[in-house]
Amino acid sequence: MTFEVTPGWLNWYEGPAKPRFKVPEGAVDAHCHVFGPGHQFPFAPERKYTPCDASKDQLFALRDHLGFARNVVVQATCHGADNSAMVDALQHSKGMARGIATVKRSISDAELHALDAAEVRGVRFNFVKRLVDFTPKEELMEIAQRIAPLGWHIVIYFEAVDLPELWDFFTALPTTVVVDHMGRPDVTKPVDGEEFQRFVRLMDEHENIWSKVSCPERLSISGPKALNGEQQAYQDVVPFAKYLVERFPDRVLWGTDWPHPNLKDHMPDDGLLVDFIPQIAPTVELQHKLLVDNPMRLYWPEEVK
Numbered sequence: 001m002t003f004e005v006t007p008g009w010l011n012w013y014e015g016p017a018k019p020r021f022k023v024p025e026g027a028v029d030a031h032c033h034v035f036g037p038g039h040q041f042p043f044a045p046e047r048k049y050t051p052c053d054a055s056k057d058q059l060f061a062l063r064d065h066l067g068f069a070r071n072v073v074v075q076a077t078c079h080g081a082d083n084s085a086m087v088d089a090l091q092h093s094k095g096m097a098r099g100i101a102t103v104k105r106s107i108s109d110a111e112l113h114a115l116d117a118a119e120v121r122g123v124r125f126n127f128v129k130r131l132v133d134f135t136p137k138e139e140l141m142e143i144a145q146r147i148a149p150l151g152w153h154i155v156i157y158f159e160a161v162d163l164p165e166l167w168d169f170f171t172a173l174p175t176t177v178v179v180d181h182m183g184r185p186d187v188t189k190p191v192d193g194e195e196f197q198r199f200v201r202l203m204d205e206h207e208n209i210w211s212k213v214s215c216p217e218r219l220s221i222s223g224p225k226a227l228n229g230e231q232q233a234y235q236d237v238v239p240f241a242k243y244l245v246e247r248f249p250d251r252v253l254w255g256t257d258w259p260h261p262n263l264k265d266h267m268p269d270d271g272l273l274v275d276f277i278p279q280i281a282p283t284v285e286l287q288h289k290l291l292v293d294n295p296m297r298l299y300w301p302e303e304v305k
């Protein structure tokens with residue numbers, strides 16, 4: 001099957017810079033995706049966008065180029081609940097990738113166990129309205145109850161304005177909960193303002209809630225963009241991510257978000273995105289927790305003594 005990309009689609013950046021920041025040995029890119037290739041792993045009929053292809057081999061080449069050791073491959077909504085492209089990536093990673101799946105209530109126990117055997121370690125619940133149709137919360141809670149005994153966790157994606165309405169559901173989840181992209185704060189509002197502090201309170205009051213301090217390129221309004229060698233990219237996002245890294249050093253994760261679906265303005269140079277990390281994790285100790293200790297504890301606990 002061949003697919004036409006969504007009009008205006010930006011392809012991922014080819015030939016990224018070699019990062020100046022050397023990530024610690026064993027670093028994990030804890031948020032990235034694979035798309036297709038569409039002829040091998042067709043995109044889902046219910047998808048809200050059609051991306052360009054972004055294969056596992058291209059993902060692993062980027063991992064090596066950036067100096068990372070491992071990936072967490074997150075099921076993207078363009079593949080719906082057909083996890084086969086993501087699972088194929090895990091199976092070709094030589095144990096260096098783990099996955100987050102999307103599942104429906106109708107999934108059988110045998111299918112869940114097959115995903116577990118393929119090194120999936122969690123499910124993603126997406127509440128971003130432009131990306132998915134609505135799923136009733138009782139269905140999601142039923143899925144949560146079924147995956148909890150596997151030792152899996154739940155990744156949630158939502159926008160900051162929706163947190164009040166989702167709060168009770170999130171805080172009732174029975175597993176570790178990982179929030180994508182800091183709950184998508186509006187970075188034109190202050191760090192100590194009501195909206196971001198609501199998110200901080202969520203993490204303060206609930207020790208099972210973690211955050212990815214990822215996606216400055218998606219959240220930034222004023223830039224500058226991670227292009228053309230820029231070493232001080234996305235200044236408006238730095239205070240938000242740094243705040244979380246310093247306040248919750250043991251519950252933060254970082255990922256490239258390659259291949260950066262649905263960006264409209266520019267496609268970042270992934271090498272320069274890696275150079276963003278020391279801005280938000282200024283010490284060697286914080287960098288090691290963010291890039292190695294925390295993701296290893298969550299995704300490869302059997303390797304952590």
Ligand SMILES: O=C(O)/C=C(\CC(=O)C(=O)O)C(=O)O
Nearest residue numbers: 075076077078131257261262
């Ligand atoms: O890549 C991300 O994390 C963010 C996405 C895409 C997405 O979540 C998906 O398709 O599943 C976005 O904001 O468009």
